[in-house]
Amino acid sequence: MTEPLLSIEHLGKRFRGLQALDDVTLELKQGEVVGLIGPNGAGKTTLINVITGVHKPSAGTIHFRGESIAGMRPDRIARRGIARTFQIVQPFPAMTVLENVAAAALFAGGETSLASARGKAAEHLHFCGLSDQADKPAASLTLAGRKRLELAKSLALNPTLLLLDEVNAGLNTAEIDHALELILSIAARGVTVLLIEHLMKVVTRAASRIVVLHHGRLIADGATREVMADEAVVEAYLGRRYAARLAGAGI
Numbered sequence: 001m002t003e004p005l006l007s008i009e010h011l012g013k014r015f016r017g018l019q020a021l022d023d024v025t026l027e028l029k030q031g032e033v034v035g036l037i038g039p040n041g042a043g044k045t046t047l048i049n050v051i052t053g054v055h056k057p058s059a060g061t062i063h064f065r066g067e068s069i070a071g072m073r074p075d076r077i078a079r080r081g082i083a084r085t086f087q088i089v090q091p092f093p094a095m096t097v098l099e100n101v102a103a104a105a106l107f108a109g110g111e112t113s114l115a116s117a118r119g120k121a122a123e124h125l126h127f128c129g130l131s132d133q134a135d136k137p138a139a140s141l142t143l144a145g146r147k148r149l150e151l152a153k154s155l156a157l158n159p160t161l162l163l164l165d166e167v168n169a170g171l172n173t174a175e176i177d178h179a180l181e182l183i184l185s186i187a188a189r190g191v192t193v194l195l196i197e198h199l200m201k202v203v204t205r206a207a208s209r210i211v212v213l214h215h216g217r218l219i220a221d222g223a224t225r226e227v228m229a230d231e232a233v234v235e236a237y238l239g240r241r242y243a244a245r246l247a248g249a250g251i
């Protein structure tokens with residue numbers, strides 16, 4: 001059996017009195033797209049923050065490609081091949097769109113000169129459909145544009161594992177379809193993706209496996225269809241009418 005790309009065991013994170021993550025054990029295999037769902041406050045973003053070194057875990061272990069990364073600095077984790085997007089997008093507003101991506105390529109993407117970083121940035125912007133915005137200030141982008149810029153910045157780190165935190169929130173239907181295509185194209189390049197997403201349409205189309213957090217605990221982990229039919233998941237998150245609708249749609 002091949003070693004998992006990411007292996008999390010008995011992970012815990014406490015914020016003072018609050019147990020935000022509680023005994024979470026999870027593996028991601030190379031090349032998977034996994035949906036991470038759960039109610040507001042379930043601990044989804046905290047899980048990404050702990051994996052990426054923003055927060056130190058209170059308990060448990062995290063191994064990436066067999067190496068322990070728990071508690072490592074965020075920049076060192078990024079350089080090992082884990083990139084993430086933020087729920088609240090935060091580009092450098094005065095820099096151009098291209099400069100934002102080039103900065104990421106220089107910071108942790110392995111580019112050693114400004115010229116090569118700008119070249120790589122142009123490729124990522126093309127991939128994300130932002131070439132025509134390259135020389136505009138990042139502040140001028142629409143929300144959908146800023147979300148695509150987040151994706152381009154994360155790709156500039158040459159990730160093996162990409163953690164996406166609600167990249168579709170606030171987008172309209174056409175923008176969501178475009179973002180979904182992008183996620184699928186990124187996965188087709190062999191990048192492993194963990195996708196936090198409230199839109200079940202996106203999760204069911206993108207992910208072959210779903211994991212569910214509820215009050216910091218992992219309450220389900222399995223094939224999309226099985227997890228959607230899981231009683232505990234319906235109870236905690238999906239709701240009965242929604243689950244029935246999905247079943248009716250043959251998902």
Ligand SMILES: Nc1ncnc2c1ncn2[C@@H]1O[C@H](COP(=O)(O)OP(=O)(O)OP(=O)(O)O)[C@@H](O)[C@H]1O
Nearest residue numbers: 015018020038039040041042043044045046047087
């Ligand atoms: N830095 C922090 N300090 C204190 N409490 C925090 C911190 N970050 C998160 N929390 C708390 O941890 C719990 C889990 O939050 P988290 O943001 O991980 O949930 P989530 O599942 O991502 O929710 P949402 O879907 O609303 O984004 C919440 O109760 C939140 O208030």
